[in-house]
Amino acid sequence: xxxxxxxxxxxxxxxxxxxxxxxxxxxxxxxxxxxxxxxxxxxxxxxxxxxxxxxxxxxxxxxxxxxxxxxxxxxxxxxxxxxxxxxxxxxxxxxxxxxxxxxxxxxxxxxxxxxxxxxxxxxxxxxxxxxxxxxxxxxxxxxxxxxxxxxxxxxxxxxxxxxxxxxxxxxxxxxxxxxxxxxxxxxxxxxxxxxxxxxxxxxxxxxxxxxxxxxxxxxxxxxxxxxxxxxxxxxxxxxxxxxxxxxxxxxxxxxxxxxxxxxxxxxxxxxxxxxxxxxxxxxxxxxxxxxxxxxxxxxxxxxxxxxxxxxxxxxxxxxxxxxxxxxxxxxxxxxxxxxxxxxxxxxxxxxxxxxxxxxxxxxxxxxxxxxxxxxxxxxxxxxxxxxxxxxxxxxxxxxxxxxxxxxxxxxxxxxxxxxxxxxxxxxxxxxxxxxxx
Ligand code: PLP
Numbered sequence: 226x227x228x229x230x231x232x233x234x235x236x237x238x239x240x241x242x243x244x245x246x247x248x249x250x251x252x253x254x255x256x257x258x259x260x261x262x263x264x265x266x267x268x269x270x271x272x273x274x275x276x277x278x279x280x281x282x283x284x285x286x287x288x289x290x291x292x293x294x295x296x297x298x299x300x301x302x303x304x305x306x307x308x309x310x311x312x313x314x315x316x317x318x319x320x321x322x323x324x325x326x327x328x329x330x331x332x333x334x335x336x337x338x339x340x341x342x343x344x345x346x347x348x349x350x351x352x353x354x355x356x357x358x359x360x361x362x363x364x365x366x367x368x369x370x371x372x373x374x375x376x377x378x379x380x381x382x383x384x385x386x387x388x389x390x391x392x393x394x395x396x397x398x399x400x401x402x403x404x405x406x407x408x409x410x411x412x413x414x415x416x417x418x419x420x421x422x423x424x425x426x427x428x429x430x431x432x433x434x435x436x437x438x439x440x441x442x443x444x445x446x447x448x449x450x451x452x453x454x455x456x457x458x459x460x461x462x463x464x465x466x467x468x469x470x471x472x473x474x475x476x477x478x479x480x481x482x483x484x485x486x487x488x489x490x491x492x493x494x495x496x497x498x499x500x501x502x503x504x505x506x507x508x509x510x511x512x513x514x515x516x517x518x519x520x521x522x523x524x525x526x527x528x529x530x531x532x533x534x535x536x537x538x539x540x541x542x543x544x545x546x547x548x549x550x551x552x553x554x555x556x557x558x559x560x561x562x563x564x565x566x567x568x569x570x571x572x573x574x575x576x577x578x579x580x581x582x583x584x585x586x587x588x589x590x591x592x593x594x595x596x597x598x599x600x601x602x603x604x605x606x607x608x609x610x611x612x613x614x615x616x617x618x619x620x621x622x623x624x625x626x627x628x629x630x631x632x633x634x635x636x637x638x639x640x641x642x643x644x645x646x647x648x649x650x651x652x653x654x655x656x657x658x659x660x661x662x
Pocket of ligand 1: 328452
């Protein structure tokens with residue numbers, strides 16, 4: 226379940242003074258102890274990587290794919306059929322629509338956006354021509370808080386960014402549709418539809434339907450960038466089911482405006498997985514043509530290794546259950562610590578994701594930077610405040626992303642103690658300052 230916990234209860238002045246004194250004492254103790262912990266990037270822990278070590282040697286000299294392709298040789302820009310099926314299984318879409326690429330879905334996202342910007346996809350005009358004609362850059366809608374590297378893709382290509390709020394159901398679709406109606410230069414939207422980075426929300430059926438209809442409102446050349454990085458990363462039984470975007474888009478004739486992405490980065494080995502993209506036939510063909518300028522073919526040996534390790538739904542599900550058994554205790558530790566330290570205090574609200582890699586915490590306005598600074602002083606590195614907003618600017622300075630998967634469980638617990646104390650200290654100091662005559 227994704228949800229926030231906040232309480233309006235605010236301690237009185239005496240309570241705040243006590244909280245500040247106690248938090249200052251604990252903070253000084255943490256500083257003295259010389260900790261060096263890290264809750265920043267969402268990386269799999271070593272034991273998670275170990276689960277996929279059978280990749281090594283799995284081919285046992287048999288390099289032939291099911292269609293007879295020698296995976297060691299050049300060619301095959303769309304990828305091996307059995308690996309495209311794996312991508313289709315993860316993305317919940319037809320393998321014919323899927324391209325299996327190299328080790329990073331982020332690279333595919335960048336390359337697709339760059340292709341649309343510089344060259345145009347299919348019949349659509351290049352976005353840079355539209356921008357030149359209008360005398361201002363094209364714009365992407367960025368649901369916030371969101372994934373910093375999506376924003377960096379836009380920034381690096383000179384694409385402007387306009388934020389829209391994320392709710393527990395996904396992006397606020399009233400705001401999305403209003404923006405598209407108002408500005409003809411909006412050419413795309415970033416989405417992380419399941420266990421969103423960082424809030425962990427799963428887009429509702431209604432949001433998915435409205436997203437499928439969006440290209441009809443936005444006009445030719447518009448792209449819904451559907452980054453389903455956490456599609457199979459459920460932590461609990463009976464996980465939420467994400468509605469079928471491609472099916473809905475197909476019914477409306479919008480498949481070419483949908484670009485779905487996923488990878489095995491957080492399924493097998495993060496640095497040597499397989500990235501996937503799925504779209505309509507025309508967009509896929511245009512992208513394939515562009516890729517042909519960049520390479521002769523992807524690493525099909527690695528694709529074959531992945532297809533052999535995860536040959537069907539059953540293997541994929543069993544593998545992800547083993548992953549969840551390692552990740553779940555860390556998320557439980559974060560929730561337990563937040564609830565114990567900040568529950569019913571009104572000092573913060575946070576999400577309780579059922580999957581993915583992150584927990585999103587909102588402090589009181591204007592405190593995130595100070596909390597991150599205090600935690601760092603006490604030896605705990607946190608993702609910089611603002612990182613979940615375009616250009617690193619959180620207008621309310623309140624969102625902090627916690628990534629608990631990588632450190633050992635005991636380190637997660639210790640880091641959370643420091644984090645909670647930093648929230649208490651920053652908030653007590655600020656409230657007392659505001660209250661003083
Ligand atoms: N998309 C999201 C939402 C992510 O959180 C991440 C990694 O943290 C990625 C993409 C990176 O994917 P890949 O390793 O396939 O490039």
